[in-house]
Amino acid sequence: MSTTRKLWLGLAALLVASFAVLLWVGSVVHQQAPPLPTAVVTGDGQTLYTKADVEEGRQVWQSIGGQQLGSIWGHGALLAPDWSADWLHRESMAMLELLSRDAGLGPYDSLTAQQQAPLKARVQEELRTNTWDAASNTITVSALRAHAMEAVAAHYMSLFGNDPATHKLREGYAMRENTVAEMEHRREVTAFFWWTSWAAATQRPNEAMSYTQNWPYEPLAGNTPTSTSFLWSVFSILFMIFGIGLLGWHHARQVSHEPLPTVPAHDPLTEFKATPSMKATGKYFWTVLGLFLAQILLGATTAHYQVEGQQAYGFALANYLPYSLTRTWHTELAVLWIATAWLATGLYIAPLISGHEPK
Template identity: 55%
Template sequence: MGGHRRLWWVLGGTLAAAFTILGFFGREVYRQAPPIPERVVSVSGRVLMTKAQILDGQQVWQSTGGQQQGSIWGHGAYQAPDWSADWLHREATALLDIWSLAESGLRYDQRPLEAQAALRARLQAELRANRYDPDSGTITVSAERAQAMAQTAAHYRALFGGDPSLSELREDYAMQDAAVADPAR
């Protein structure tokens, strides 16, 4: 009987330690979460999105079963892409094309390798720069990046809105047509 009592103490201690660690890291997830900006604006001051719009979009995404389709920062299902990575990839691709067309009249993938390398270096600097102002809660982006964001948002409106040209992609992602039937949502 004495051996069992010791095992119960070991089990209790192990559970207490495990839940203490889980509680600590659970708190840290929320404490270190990236801030949701009050607004995202272009350098000209045009408001691209507000905190309310971001939170509304998050709610719509959750109402469609978002994490059952794809993931955010690697958390969720893997039938569809990681939406944050997909957005960044599409925005980066659009930005490369915007810059390339402005410089040469050619799309990025039509340019010589040296020109592509220069544009990729510029892209890396653009995407890695922290443009968040913690005092005002504002992210300020370049005019070109605002244009790339608009193109990316249009893709997602079409994807979630039921655009027939994206039906094959929706099928690949195991999404229903018109997952968000009302664009005003």
Template identity: 50%
Template sequence: MQATRKLWTWLAVICVLSFAVLGWVGTEIYLTAPPIPKQVISTQGAVLFSEGQVQRGQEAWLSAGGQQLGSVWGHGSYVAPDWSADWLHREALALRTVWAQRDFGKPFEQLGVGQQAELNARLKSEMRRNTYDAATGTITLSPERAEAVQQVAKHYTGLFGDDASLDKLREQYAMNAGSLPDPADLQALPAFIFWSAWSAATDRPGETDLSYTSNWPHDALVDNTPTAGAGIWSIASVIFMIAAIAGMIFYHSTAKEEGDPTPPKADPLFDLKPTPSMKATRKYFYVVIGLILAQVGMGVITAHYAVEGHTFFGFPLAQILP
């Protein structure tokens, strides 16, 4: 009994410490969360996204399926892409193209090695620079980046709208055309996705090469790569876990434990006779079995959409179960 009490004490201590750490980390995350801008403008004064559009864009994304349709910052399903990563990469490519055409009069792919290196270095600086003004709640972008943002926004309004040229891409993402029928939602969605990508690549105030999301998702074009701290703590966590397991095994092997209880001579369940109340639960188990089978079936359909997009072995099932 004494040994059991010690185990419960250790369990309580571990739980308290674990939740204390989780609470502390959660508080730090909340305090250092990326700011939601009131507006996003260019240095020339053009308004790209206005007040409230980021929040409405998030609501629009949730109404279109949310985490069931792609993910943001890695949270969600993996049939469609991670939208923050997708926007970040598309914007980086678009910005390079804008610069290449403006400065050299040709596509980026046709530039020399030195010219490409110059634009790549400029790209990292441009995408990571934090231009958020806390006093006005405004993010200010260069005219070239504003043009790149508008290009990516057009892609997203077409993708979540009914642009026929993106039908093949929607099929690969298991999306239906017209996912956002409301024009206001369709215009607000890019604001939310842009903000999620901006937060993923923009350096935190007072930091260098460390974004609001700790450089997640990965994109080498904008130097979104794992930090040294992330690597160190990942390794340290594994070492701590192994050490804790070793300590538990050592304690278990050295501690004196009570002997095993004497088992009964016969299994008491063999002589058990079902009571009327036990028999009454059969309906419950039939329902549970049915629900489990339905869940498995829906899982099969969802997984299959990752292969065929809108069909189930050729049958256009997405018209019934989008």
């Protein structure tokens, strides 16, 4: 069997195995996805959020940039926080504060480690216990948690508006004023953030880890890395090293079996004359240049937001070109100019390689 045939068979086997694993993992993720409840209710029957609130909140969050402004479940972030982690921490602290004051102990931060320990255990139990009822498709929360949720929701309602109390935080997150203009949309965003934090800390049925495998990290909620996470992390690194070693071995084996290529006496690229079709690709390269310069400009603007937050040398740039937009298009333009350059180069060198001038 020829070497080329072996390589094609190896590539085919790798693609089949890779896509088989992807399809299997995709089906497992779909089957084990956290439930989206019809309603989130308190013990006395008060409805805090509905399924429509969570779904609308997701759409509002996506409309303001999604993962380009903070993140969900630990992807992205950069300036603004991971909202699921941020909500989870704020809700944990709110419950700790409520428990401490209800017990007459004063502010939570003023307590000793021995006084804090039972409060932490109570909060961790609240967050990790799965109260989702499959029959009614509802999640029930205690009065304690409902009060904590109300406090955290008020913070986000302020943050995504133009409340002066959270202005400094918006600057730090590079968020424009009135990021979410309508009050009802802000409330729906809090529903979505809460659901993502609930899934991040709540244990799966009959398992000792959350729906997101204890991610993001939050010790107050018992979110610490699982042994499975460590196992697969180590396996992925070893698998990558094995793959690199296999490629190195194949290259060394080929070099020893094949003669080295002969270097031409003259560089063929210095002796050709551009044909009409090659000259016609100029418009593509000018487009590449324009896209590349635009990407540089948006990249510099995105980086500058880390310095001034909402402004550029005193000008309120975030009102016209918000951070989430500059970051999004800084990434997208790279895809566009690379693809255009690839296409243009292929069209340019085709006559040179083939010796045929297309019409």
